[in-house]
Amino acid sequence: MTEPDHPSVARRISAPPSMSALAAEALRDMVLAGDLRPGDRVIENRLTEQLGVSRPPLREAMRVLEQEGLIVQVPRKGAVVAPITPHDIYEIVSLREEIEQIAVRLGVPVRSRERLERLRLAFANLEAAAEEPGASRVVETSFAFHLAVVGLAGHKRLEDVYRSLSLQMRMCMAMNRRARAAIETAREDAARHRPLMELVEAGDLEGMAHTLAHHGQRTFLLTIEDDAEGHSPESRAWFARIRKEEEEAMRHD
Amino acid sequence: MTEPDHPSVARRISAPPSMSALAAEALRDMVLAGDLRPGDRVIENRLTEQLGVSRPPLREAMRVLEQEGLIVQVPRKGAVVAPITPHDIYEIVSLREEIEQIAVRLGVPVRSRERLERLRLAFANLEAAAEEPGASRVVETSFAFHLAVVGLAGHKRLEDVYRSLSLQMRMCMAMNRRARAAIETAREDAARHRPLMELVEAGDLEGMAHTLAHHGQRTFLLTIEDDAEGHSPESRAWFARIRKEEEEAMRHD
DNA sequence: CGCTGGACTACTGTCTACAAAAGGCAGGCG
DNA sequence: CGCCTGCCTTTTGTAGACAGTAGTCCAGCG
Incomplete structure (x- = not known):
């Protein structure tokens, strides 16, 4: 008997605060606020300790940002905030x-x-x-x-x-x-x-x-x-x- | 002296066959070929042994497919091939x-x-x-x-x-x-x-x-x-x- | 003094392992 | 006989570690 809890309320929560989503939001805010400017490198290790999440969720977050066109990933080079011409x-x-x-x-x-x-x-x-x-x-x-x-x-x-x-x-x-x-x-x-x-x-x-x-x-x-x-x-x-x-x-x- | 190799030729290779990219391509082909039909669940473990890659690259691949609109991810439920209405x-x-x-x-x-x-x-x-x-x-x-x-x-x-x-x-x-x-x-x-x-x-x-x-x-x-x-x-x-x-x-x- | 070669550093790509949660199933009780 | 509850399985989310590669810096040689 750990917890009977309310098994039904969880259904309504559309946003279980997954670390990836949180990281994506934080990262997006950083870009939108101008903390990260176009052309800046996005270093995974640096971000992990800065955001307090591990690398996998951060990578997921970066994937999301990439989809949104805010950052670009270069295969063996890493990621940069999308340069704007x-x-x-x-x-x-x-x-x-x-x-x-x-x-x-x-x-x-x-x-x-x-x-x-x-x-x-x-x-x-x-x-x-x-x-x-x-x-x-x-x-x-x-x-x-x-x-x-x-x-x-x-x-x-x-x-x-x-x-x-x-x-x-x-x-x-x-x-x-x-x-x-x-x-x-x-x-x-x-x-x-x-x-x-x-x-x-x-x-x-x-x-x-x-x-x-x-x-x-x-x-x-x-x-x-x-x-x-x-x-x-x-x-x-x-x-x-x-x-x-x-x-x-x-x-x- | 492991290998002098040709350090310059690698520059021209725009596509280092990353496992993620390979997995994405394979997965996309499966969907486009109809092996996976809309509504089908996409089980990670099953796919990993089927494609011979580990989970992280497969997850990256699924992210790509999601971006392309071919699959949808439900937070705690898993992924399904995008149902088409x-x-x-x-x-x-x-x-x-x-x-x-x-x-x-x-x-x-x-x-x-x-x-x-x-x-x-x-x-x-x-x-x-x-x-x-x-x-x-x-x-x-x-x-x-x-x-x-x-x-x-x-x-x-x-x-x-x-x-x-x-x-x-x-x-x-x-x-x-x-x-x-x-x-x-x-x-x-x-x-x-x-x-x-x-x-x-x-x-x-x-x-x-x-x-x-x-x-x-x-x-x-x-x-x-x-x-x-x-x-x-x-x-x-x-x-x-x-x-x-x-x-x-x-x-x- | 300039160029080239090599080694080093640091980053990314990949893998294995663990924990938590959700759904399914079976068994028991009403 | 049906429903509820508890357990179990399955599957995802997360963490940490390792290897490979590319870029860079320094030293030696021409």
């Missing part, structure tokens, strides 16, 4: 935007009550965070809101890709020395979410697609230098186009 | 198609010589495989050709997602008892790749986008039952729409 920025932002468009096209017509409710909750959180003095929660809740918009489609695979891209984007924001500016922009950007929410409630598909286009770029454009190395032909063209559109939009304000 | 089919095929559209839109205008060359190679392989009696290589090379089309965009993240979706699609094809029919369709479908290739050479963006739309569906529609369980509202609507479009297209032939 302008081309990567191009990939992340352009794909992210495309996915938002797809999600809206697929999800808005459905108007699932449950998913709409989740979106409203995310919106409420966002507004609450915008009121707070600290700005860190603004970034987090803003990303959560966008994720909830994509979630309207009820498309798991689409959501997974979007989640990864969002994480990579946050890593980029943490990386850059102009991150503070980015956060401020995010706060100002939060005000733009209200009209978006109204379009959702109205079921205005076209309006949402239009609003979402170039919505994230504005925030993000400030976080990088365009004279950095690692440009590809398409990324160079893309940056030029975005900047021009941005200037145009500024004139209209 | 009609809703999953909807997700896979619809997203795959969207990505092809994006890739063409981004990639065709660039006309990178190197990527075009890769595509031509894939096309040559496909034509060669279509001549052979065995049909297995037709499926493989057909998927490779489509991947090369997506590769035109030079968008790594887009390609990765596409690769995953293709693998899941192949798993579905292996799963179904009407797989033989699907393969035959793929062979007939191979003939349709020639006009697509010509559109690429001509740089006809609109034409490609139009040709790619509903291109894969035809092949794939045969591989599933529409009366299966696991439908969602959107998947049901999607199936209905696709079937109608398909019938329409048949009439035009």
Whole structure:
């Protein structure tokens, strides 16, 4: 008779705090907070004593981070935090935007009550965070809101890709020395979410697609230098186009 | 003096045959070949002696397969080959198609010589495989050709997602008892790749986008039952729409 | 003074072993 | 006869240790 306990309650626990999951979360936070910057080596032994876990769970965690695109593993060399070139920025932002468009096209017509409710909750959180003095929660809740918009489609695979891209984007924001500016922009950007929410409630598909286009770029454009190395032909063209559109939009304000 | 060996040649070996990679490949082949069917449990101990590797590399391999969407891990229950519902089919095929559209839109205008060359190679392989009696290589090379089309965009993240979706699609094809029919369709479908290739050479963006739309569906529609369980509202609507479009297209032939 | 060869260091890849938890099965009791 | 409970088996999660390889640094020679 060790413990009768409650054999049924364990069923509800969807997250038995496995060391791997904990390690993954801690590692992800380190990257997102900028403690680990792109290009930094990720040494297993160092991390194990730093996080207080053994190597196997840490390796699992690194696998997760790799899947999320935050670190890359080189076969016999070890792992590094994913280096970010302008081309990567191009990939992340352009794909992210495309996915938002797809999600809206697929999800808005459905108007699932449950998913709409989740979106409203995310919106409420966002507004609450915008009121707070600290700005860190603004970034987090803003990303959560966008994720909830994509979630309207009820498309798991689409959501997974979007989640990864969002994480990579946050890593980029943490990386850059102009991150503070980015956060401020995010706060100002939060005000733009209200009209978006109204379009959702109205079921205005076209309006949402239009609003979402170039919505994230504005925030993000400030976080990088365009004279950095690692440009590809398409990324160079893309940056030029975005900047021009941005200037145009500024004139209209 | 153990071995002077050739310390320089090892540099060129990009793939030191790590046990994990080997295990991943073997496991993937098992799933794609239908030896492991969706819903089957993936027992670690059984697989280790079957593949002749130890548990750690096998776990790494399972992580890779999970990332590819071929298996799912339930925390304290073990792993199973990803079960496929009609809703999953909807997700896979619809997203795959969207990505092809994006890739063409981004990639065709660039006309990178190197990527075009890769595509031509894939096309040559496909034509060669279509001549052979065995049909297995037709499926493989057909998927490779489509991947090369997506590769035109030079968008790594887009390609990765596409690769995953293709693998899941192949798993579905292996799963179904009407797989033989699907393969035959793929062979007939191979003939349709020639006009697509010509559109690429001509740089006809609109034409490609139009040709790619509903291109894969035809092949794939045969591989599933529409009366299966696991439908969602959107998947049901999607199936209905696709079937109608398909019938329409048949009439035009 | 520069280059090349070798040895060293430190990291990753792999394996064996242990502990804990969940599910299945059998036996007993109501 | 059915249900509940306790044990057992199976399987995963975790830990620590070992070997192999790649990169680096130093010393010796040209």
